[in-house]
Amino acid sequence: MAPARTIAEQLASKQREISVAEFFERNRQILGFDNPQRALLTTVKEAVDNSLDAAEEAGVLPELMVEIAKEADSPDRLRVAVTDNGPGILRREVPNVFARLLYGSRFHSNRQARGQQGIGISAAVLYAALTTARPARITTKVEEEDAAHVLELLIDTQKNAPRVIREDVQIWDRPHGTRIELALKAKYIRGRQSPLEYLRGTAIVNPHARIVLVEPDGTRVTFERAASEMPRIPKETPPHPYGLELGELGYFLKASKRPTVLELLTRDFEGVSPRAAKDVLARAGLSPGATPGSIQGPTQEALLEALHSVPLVAPSSECLSPIGPMLIKRGLRNVLGDVRPEFFAPPVSRPPKVRGGFPFLVEVGLVYGGGLPADQPMQLLRFANRVPLLFQQGACAITAAASNLDWRRYGLEQKGGNGLPVGPVLVLVHVASTKIPFTSEAKEALAEDPDLDKELTLAFQAAARHLKVHISRRSRRSFAQEKFEIIQKILPRLAEKTSHLVDQPIPDLTPVITRIMDVVSLELQLTNEEGPRRAVLEVTNYTSRPRVLEIFLEAPTEILGASAFAPVPEGTDVGMGRAWWTLPKLGPNERAQIVLTFSKGTDVEASDLDWYVAGVDEAHLLGADPLPGDWDVRLPRALIEAAETAAPTDPDSAEGEVDYDAAESEAHVGDDDG
Amino acid sequence: MPRKAKRTSATTTDEPKIRADALRPTLDLARQIYGQLSLGEIPRMRLPLRTKQNIAFQMREGVWRLGKTMGTRSARKLDGALMLLRTFYLVDFINEMARDNKTSTLRELYYISEGWQEGKFHSEDESNLLVEDLEVLCERLREDFRLHPEENGASVIGDLTIRERNRKGLVKKINCRDDVGDGGYALPSNVEKEKIEFVSSGAKFIVAIECGGMVDRLAENGFDERHRALLIHLKGQPARSTRRFLKRLNEELHLPVVVFTDGDPWSFRIFASVAYGAIKTAHISQYLATPSAEFLGVTASDIENYELPSDRLTDQDVRALQAELTDPRFSTADWRSEIDLMLKNGKKAEQQSLAKYGLNYVTDHYLPEKLTEMGVL
Structure with a gap:
């Protein structure tokens, strides 16, 4: 079932029987104009989606300005203006683009795009006219012309035809671009399902765009551009028979100028080899030389059935435009900067898969900690073809897949192992497809589907595995923090206090400190202040014996290549992304540093730098992992021995002793006095 | 009413040897x-x-x-x-x-x-x-x-004469019935011998009472005089000094102690800390607990027998009762059946619920009946 096209076509065929105003009134809800808040959001969304598509098609980095202002003396009206730096629209196309429903360039194209049906922006124009009786004002300039065309448009609701109210030519101080201004009955809100939320989401998945919002009270919110590469422009591909429906096949057969059906199948469809085409025709009982126009009625059905049953080459994914791991991370970091998340999981971009006849792919970005609320359910940012989905979260296949995963296995709280987990975690999900399986024409939620669900689950799992590693490292760190607090704050005071009471000098605490810690600790500090970015690794031997330690660093090649090291590494292999050092012998409680200085503009997170240590076994290592065996590094004999002989366990750490301060608590309840 | 049956004080068995070189x-x-x-x-x-x-x-x-x-x-x-x-x-x-x-x-x-x-x-x-x-x-x-402790212990009403050495070092002789107001004699935080000496008492037994309202009811109805009882207000969970004072009275003046509380799980714990010793102060139980103290009520069976107005046990109450079943102090057959009965009926009642039958009911009927049953009267 492919409702997008068939319903649209049904609607188109009935246009002469019902007026567009009637059509609009009947479909207010699915078109997204059912209340004043919603109408504003939909208007902004349709204009912004069009602007982004247009700029990308022209190969221009999008620059958008969204202005929302109060209308002087009507409190329930707002004025919305969206200006872009797209290629502009030819004068003759303007009336149809903005003031005729079901008119668009992408309706029949088989590639990923934000808008598809060509209803959106004209619906906004119609809504504006119906609620304020004011025309839409379009300013547009193409690069080849010297001046901009300014048109004021209304829709003739009887004929579904544009009416140009006024027209003018004026000088515009930009080489090309389009501006649409509408006055409409609307209400401005902030928070969930608001224009601000929509633009924030848009900025995350479109880091190549710069978006400015001016709110009715004059507040200006800017989402700066975080990436200067354009997304890959998806290639338009011929339709694949797997997604084909009977009506469409009939259309192709009728319109085709190919002499034979064999040629039609191999040239105008994707994935049909001559050999497969022959199989198909044989199965349908058709001669390869038949003319396309001669195939009608039941033979059409036979042909379609044969096309769906013969194995064909899968649809190509060149028509898709994933955001990609690097830009997902940049977009999230750019927009969530004020939340200061402590962890960005490496984003997951799944390879394309096919559903029906349409290729699709799933991307997931995951962010944890920092200012994200720890006692709330996971925040889910859903996107379809780079468009934020703000409504119907509960009814969406993305939510279902996230809820069905057992996040407890990855260190999050989740009641009974289903439902959205609770924790300081935000997950971005992007589904790209030439045909997004929306639950309804309102395009608010994705319909559940086994193939989609499988890809979503795999992507969630991949991101969650990184989260699990992070959470377990973090809990080791908090255990370590407790110990640091003991040795740095409490123990010195205890020594001072008891020495004072017994009137003796304060003893050397080194042996006690190493006994309490009993680890080699690696602490990394990233500094991002004035001047170049630095990472300082401090290695402290909190064990009771001297140690020779070898430190290994693994990091992305582009980071290692942009780093200066002090001291100079004993060896580096930038191609493999590795560098290593042998530290001078560290006695108990002694420390050494390794400083990395990154050249300007290098993007570094603590999670980009993986540290490994040889010379101490895993149980006595904090802030790093032991050197993995597959590094194939030849270690000095002494180091191997040191790592293999586990340190003797502390005699008084014997288990079986009851911790007095943990055992006591239950006794106090309502039992006693003062 | 003449003071008689003067009792002499006896020495406590296990008084800690303190003061000298205390620190x-x-x-x-x-x-x-x-x-x-x-x-x-x-x-x-x-x-x-x-x-x-x-x-x-x-x-x-x-x-x-x-x-x-x-x-x-x-x-x-x-x-x-x-x-x-x-x-x-x-x-x-x-x-x-x-x-x-x-x-x-x-x-x-x-x-x-x-x-x-x-x-x-x-x-x-x-x-x-x-x-x-x-x-x-x-x-x-x-x-x-x-x-x-910040708060002093309980108050005492009844025929007991003590000698207290006050803050200024003056020794005052006080009768806890005749020399005090309606609030009774307030116990200081130190009730040891160097602070308080027992002179004499006309009382035959002690009623330790959970709520102040009930102490007033008994005093107003003249219960202490009629039955020669010493009334001690526990003020909920009794402070150390209250428990120590009860123990001294019990040991030195040989006065039997009965404990009269609400009928709920928390009151059971009040009794346990008076009679058996509290868990938190188990290191000094020998010095604070009065092992011969007896629980008078309100018991779970009282709630049934006297058809007292009651409340449903809350979840917290039920948990408290269940915790008591694993508390060794309540491991006797009597306590088990009492706790089981309360759990079974799911009811608790306040001391004041006896007022259902009139203001004199508690002093004219309930207490005499219970005390006779216990062999105190």
Whole structure:
């Protein structure tokens, strides 16, 4: 079932029987104009989606300005203006683009795009006219012309035809671009399902765009551009028979100028080899030389059935435009900067898969900690073809897949192992497809589907595995923090206090400190202040014996290549992304540093730098992992021995002793006095 | 009413030997930790656990005291390290008070810890627990550390004559019926012999009562005079001084003690701390508990027999009763059947519910019936 096209076509065929105003009134809800808040959001969304598509098609980095202002003396009206730096629209196309429903360039194209049906922006124009009786004002300039065309448009609701109210030519101080201004009955809100939320989401998945919002009270919110590469422009591909429906096949057969059906199948469809085409025709009982126009009625059905049953080459994914791991991370970091998340999981971009006849792919970005609320359910940012989905979260296949995963296995709280987990975690999900399986024409939620669900689950799992590693490292760190607090704050005071009471000098605490810690600790500090970015690794031997330690660093090649090291590494292999050092012998409680200085503009997170240590076994290592065996590094004999002989366990750490301060608590309840 | 049956006071069996050199053990503790630090050992102390699993019945004293299970407080863990540090801030503080001849209250101690940096207490519970820990470790009482509770103990109404040495050192002779107002004689926090001496008493027995309203009801109805009873207001969970005072009266004047409380799980615990010793102060039970004290009511069967107005047990009540079933102090057959009955009926009742039958019912019918049944009257 492919409702997008068939319903649209049904609607188109009935246009002469019902007026567009009637059509609009009947479909207010699915078109997204059912209340004043919603109408504003939909208007902004349709204009912004069009602007982004247009700029990308022209190969221009999008620059958008969204202005929302109060209308002087009507409190329930707002004025919305969206200006872009797209290629502009030819004068003759303007009336149809903005003031005729079901008119668009992408309706029949088989590639990923934000808008598809060509209803959106004209619906906004119609809504504006119906609620304020004011025309839409379009300013547009193409690069080849010297001046901009300014048109004021209304829709003739009887004929579904544009009416140009006024027209003018004026000088515009930009080489090309389009501006649409509408006055409409609307209400401005902030928070969930608001224009601000929509633009924030848009900025995350479109880091190549710069978006400015001016709110009715004059507040200006800017989402700066975080990436200067354009997304890959998806290639338009011929339709694949797997997604084909009977009506469409009939259309192709009728319109085709190919002499034979064999040629039609191999040239105008994707994935049909001559050999497969022959199989198909044989199965349908058709001669390869038949003319396309001669195939009608039941033979059409036979042909379609044969096309769906013969194995064909899968649809190509060149028509898709994933955001990609690097830009997902940049977009999230750019927009969530004020939340200061402590962890960005490496984003997951799944390879394309096919559903029906349409290729699709799933991307997931995951962010944890920092200012994200720890006692709330996971925040889910859903996107379809780079468009934020703000409504119907509960009814969406993305939510279902996230809820069905057992996040407890990855260190999050989740009641009974289903439902959205609770924790300081935000997950971005992007589904790209030439045909997004929306639950309804309102395009608010994705319909559940086994193939989609499988890809979503795999992507969630991949991101969650990184989260699990992070959470377990973090809990080791908090255990370590407790110990640091003991040795740095409490123990010195205890020594001072008891020495004072017994009137003796304060003893050397080194042996006690190493006994309490009993680890080699690696602490990394990233500094991002004035001047170049630095990472300082401090290695402290909190064990009771001297140690020779070898430190290994693994990091992305582009980071290692942009780093200066002090001291100079004993060896580096930038191609493999590795560098290593042998530290001078560290006695108990002694420390050494390794400083990395990154050249300007290098993007570094603590999670980009993986540290490994040889010379101490895993149980006595904090802030790093032991050197993995597959590094194939030849270690000095002494180091191997040191790592293999586990340190003797502390005699008084014997288990079986009851911790007095943990055992006591239950006794106090309502039992006693003062 | 003439005073008669003067009883002479007897000596308590197990009165701790204190005062002289009271603070030496605190410095021994400091020496112990200093020694561990010098040897490079992780500082630690061993203390008997004060949990309901670690109390044991002492045949000789007839009370529940601390058992032999020890726990370790070690600087290896943050909580342990903090409590060790606090211990020595506390030791320093009480030694300083001794030098300056000052005393302080538990509540003041909590505020004094504001200046202890990392060692600052987070709640008054923490400071109270630490003082008890120090009592256990040093085998001393908090009075030896010059620390007193903020609130004084209960009030006493009835024919008891005592001699109290007041703050100014003057000795006053007071009869707790004739020389006091309606509020009765208020117990000071120190009720030891050097502070309070028993002169004489015309009472035959003691009724220890949970709520002030019931004490007033009995006094207004003249119950104490009619039945020659000494009324002691427990004020909920009785303070140490109240329990100590009850024990002294019981031992020195040979007065039987009955405990009259609400009929709910929390009241059972009030009785247990009077008769058996509280878990938190199990290290000094021999000094605070009155093993011969008896529970008068309101019992679960009273609620049925007297058809008292009752409330449903809350979830919290039910949990408290279930916890009592695993508390060794309640492991007798009588208590088990009482707790089981309350759980089965799911009802609790206040002392005041007896007023259903009129204001005189409790003194004219309920108490005489119960006391006769118990053999006190």
